[in-house]
Amino acid sequence: MHNTEELTDRPQSEQVVAPVHHAHHRLGRSAVVVGALSLLLLVALGRLFDADQWLTHPGFRAWQTICVAIAVQALPFLLLGTVISGAVNAFVPAHAFSRILPRNPALAVPVASAAGVVLPGCECASVPVAGSLIRRGVTPAAAFAFLLSAPAVNPIVLASTAVAFPGSPEMVAARLTASLATSAAMGWMWLKLGRSDWLRMPPRHTGHKDGHSRWEEFRLGFQHDFLHAGGFLVLGAMAAATFNVTVPRSVLETFSGSAWLSVLFLAGLAVVLAVCSEADAFVAASLTGFSPTARLAFMVVGPMVDLKLIALQAGTFGRAFAVRFSTATAVTAVVCSALTGWWLL
Amino acid sequence: MKRTVQAALLLLTGAGVLRVSLFSDICLRYVKEGLQPFLIVSGVALVGLGLIGAVRDGLPCAERRRSGDAHRSEAAYAHEGHEGHGHDHSHGPRIAWLLLLPTLALLFFAPPALGSYTAARDNAKVVEDYSRFEPLPSRGPAPLSLTEFIARAQQDDRQSLMGRSVLLAGFVTPGKGGAWDLTRLLVACCAADSQSLTVTMHGVKAPPADTWVKVTGTWHPEGTLGTASAAIALDVTSLQRIPPPPSPYLDRVPVSNSVSPEAG
Numbered sequence: 369m370h371n372t373e374e375l376t377d378r379p380q381s382e383q384v385v386a387p388v389h390h391a392h393h394r395l396g397r398s399a400v401v402v403g404a405l406s407l408l409l410l411v412a413l414g415r416l417f418d419a420d421q422w423l424t425h426p427g428f429r430a431w432q433t434i435c436v437a438i439a440v441q442a443l444p445f446l447l448l449g450t451v452i453s454g455a456v457n458a459f460v461p462a463h464a465f466s467r468i469l470p471r472n473p474a475l476a477v478p479v480a481s482a483a484g485v486v487l488p489g490c491e492c493a494s495v496p497v498a499g500s501l502i503r504r505g506v507t508p509a510a511a512f513a514f515l516l517s518a519p520a521v522n523p524i525v526l527a528s529t530a531v532a533f534p535g536s537p538e539m540v541a542a543r544l545t546a547s548l549a550t551s552a553a554m555g556w557m558w559l560k561l562g563r564s565d566w567l568r569m570p571p572r573h574t575g576h577k578d579g580h581s582r583w584e585e586f587r588l589g590f591q592h593d594f595l596h597a598g599g600f601l602v603l604g605a606m607a608a609a610t611f612n613v614t615v616p617r618s619v620l621e622t623f624s625g626s627a628w629l630s631v632l633f634l635a636g637l638a639v640v641l642a643v644c645s646e647a648d649a650f651v652a653a654s655l656t657g658f659s660p661t662a663r664l665a666f667m668v669v670g671p672m673v674d675l676k677l678i679a680l681q682a683g684t685f686g687r688a689f690a691v692r693f694s695t696a697t698a699v700t701a702v703v704c705s706a707l708t709g710w711w712l713l
Numbered sequence: 714m715k716r717t718v719q720a721a722l723l724l725l726t727g728a729g730v731l732r733v734s735l736f737s738d739i740c741l742r743y744v745k746e747g748l749q750p751f752l753i754v755s756g757v758a759l760v761g762l763g764l765i766g767a768v769r770d771g772l773p774c775a776e777r778r779r780s781g782d783a784h785r786s787e788a789a790y791a792h793e794g795h796e797g798h799g800h801d802h803s804h805g806p807r808i809a810w811l812l813l814l815p816t817l818a819l820l821f822f823a824p825p826a827l828g829s830y831t832a833a834r835d836n837a838k839v840v841e842d843y844s845r846f847e848p849l850p851s852r853g854p855a856p857l858s859l860t861e862f863i864a865r866a867q868q869d870d871r872q873s874l875m876g877r878s879v880l881l882a883g884f885v886t887p888g889k890g891g892a893w894d895l896t897r898l899l900v901a902c903c904a905a906d907s908q909s910l911t912v913t914m915h916g917v918k919a920p921p922a923d924t925w926v927k928v929t930g931t932w933h934p935e936g937t938l939g940t941a942s943a944a945i946a947l948d949v950t951s952l953q954r955i956p957p958p959p960s961p962y963l964d965r966v967p968v969s970n971s972v973s974p975e976a977g
Contacts, residue, residue, distance in 0.1 A: 426828070426829070426830035426922075427830060429824060429825060429830070430827055430828075430830050430831050432818065432824035433742065433743065433824040433825065433826065433827050433904055434827070434904050434905050435815070436743055436815050436818055436819065436823075436824055437742075437743035437744060437903040437904035437905055438903060438905050439815040440730070440733070440740060440743045440744055440752065440815070440819070440903070441743065441744045441748065441902060441903035441905075443730065443752070443755055444748065444751040444752060444754070444755045447755045447758060447759070451758075528901075532901075534841070584769075587762065587765060587766070587769075590762065591719055591720075591723065591762065591766060592719075592806070594723075595714070595719055595722060595723070595806055595809035595812065596806040596808065596809060598726070598809060598811075598812045599806060599807075599808030599809040599810065599811040599812055600808060600811075602811040602812055602814060602815060603808070603811055605815075608905065609905070612905055613831075641905065641906075642905065643902070643905055643906045644902045644903060644905075644906070646901075646902050647900075647901040647902030647903070647906045648906070649901075650901035650902075650906065650908075651901070651906050651908075653839065654836055654837075654838055654839055654908050655836070656839055683806075683808065
């Protein structure tokens with residue numbers, strides 16, 4: 369169809385805008401339909417059983433608490449991310465980033481991975497920022513490398529990993545190595561295999577336009593980004609809370625015996641639990657029955673692929689992208705953690 | 714979603730965040746203490762941006778019509794798609810309606826802190842290795858955090874708990890067959906990553922689940938004290954209900970109340 373160049377440079381053209389808008393609206397509409405249906409289902413179930421008992425069931429209360437907790441916890445980071453992305457869109461000149469990054473995309477990828485160090489915070493901030501980088505002409509491969517590495521290799525996360533695993537600095541080194549390797553590998557993989565028609569970015573704020581106030585552009589861009597990403601965050605939080613409450617921790621023990629299964633199992637657990645990247649080291653430290661490599665996989669996969677992140681990516685880059693990209697990232701992250709664990713741990 | 718609705722939603726979200734972070738400590742049921750200042754900043758920013766939006770675009774029932782300036786009215790903005798701007802902000806994302814759920818929850822029925830339901834299912838927190846233990850106070854029941862009680866029971870080779878009366882606090886998690894545990898949940902970042910600390914109680918009937926209690930008692934002799942075989946359990950001599958603490962996920966040392974007569 370059309371490539372990303374067109375998306376960023378000629379967003380005005382009708383044929384680019386139309387299909388994207390359709391996808392966008394369809395997504396919004398299906399979300400509303402799903403929401404209305406589940407509300408109806410809830411009411412019906414409430415009628416069928418004893419509503420009071422059901423609504424105050426401790427499991428449902430715990431679900432509400434965890435759902436609200438994930439949303440509240442992520443909110444400051446999401447706000448930071450959308451403010452940065454709004455500012456990048458309104459104030460940074462169009463090709464500023466392309467001038468800083470190496471011209472050759474294959475070189476730009478590792479540079480972007482390493483640049484992830486500068487964005488302190490958890491994964492919710494990095495999705496809108498990566499989206500704004502692409503709109504500002506950064507090659508998508510480099511933006512994705514940044515998206516994956518930023519939540520995993522920033523100083524706050526590395527420090528909390530060191531605190532959670534006292535006396536084993538090799539765990540911090542392994543996390544840094546495996547995360548950088550995964551993000552660079554994914555960037556290069558996008559260069560080789562990625563197709564820009566998977567990317568369906570709502571062609572919003574395309575940078576400063578003459579005759580518009582930059583501040584007004586910033587405000588509207590931020591407002592749109594924040595509300596959009598916030599809605600997807602709530603969707604992801606609800607999914608993660610469901611798993612968090614329903615997955616009994618006793619299943620953990622059944623998998624800890626086998627080396628390979630335990631790596632895959634903890635990687636899967638990282639996806640469904642959606643623990644923030646600043647806290648996942650503490651959770652990994654408590655999974656004492658598992659091998660260090662399996663725990664490393666938990667910490668490498670978690671900040672790159674989890675339910676709330678998939679929801680956020682689907683909102684920012686489109687569903688077709690989020691599904692393919694998250695699957696590939698999960699596989700790459702497991703392979704990189706296994707190799708790094710075998711080498712360092 | 715109209716732009717007026719967007720401004721209203723920003724205002725509501727900001728108000729919800731401020732209600733649980735600035736005007737109360739409710740947010741401590743969901744996140745660690747260190748995040749509270751960031752929540753206040755976020756709430757203020759959201760309310761501020763919502764207000765600017767309300768002034769510029771109006772609110773749902775009081776839309777503002779702008780005329781004369783460079784901006785165009787809502788309708789003109791919507792039709793602008795094929796020239797100039799290339800997109801319209803007037804129809805915001807519908808998925809944003811989902812933000813209303815946690816916002817209304819924060820404003821009107823903030824869910825309670827996690828309790829016994831979660832504690833019974835969580836994985837136990839690993840108690841760190843203590844390098845040394847301070848001597849216990851010479852008189853009265855020694856107030857201990859659950860962490861320190863567990864550490865002393867399983868790590869202290871000088872067996873400082875032997876025959877000592879201690880004071881612990883936590884909430885009640887019912888076990889099987891009338892047994893019960895004194896528990897606390899600890900979080901590293903938010904309630905989704907909670908881990909539990911558990912001490913089994915012997916000698917008194919279980920209070921209702923989730924009640925916060927203060928108990929005094931002595932170590933329940935089972936296994937060898939000071940080794941990993943030591944039971945993490947207490948023979949309870951007295952029990953007192955206490956109000957839930959404002960920071961439910963911190964393992965604080967309980968405050969010992971006025972020295973009871975038999976304590977000296």
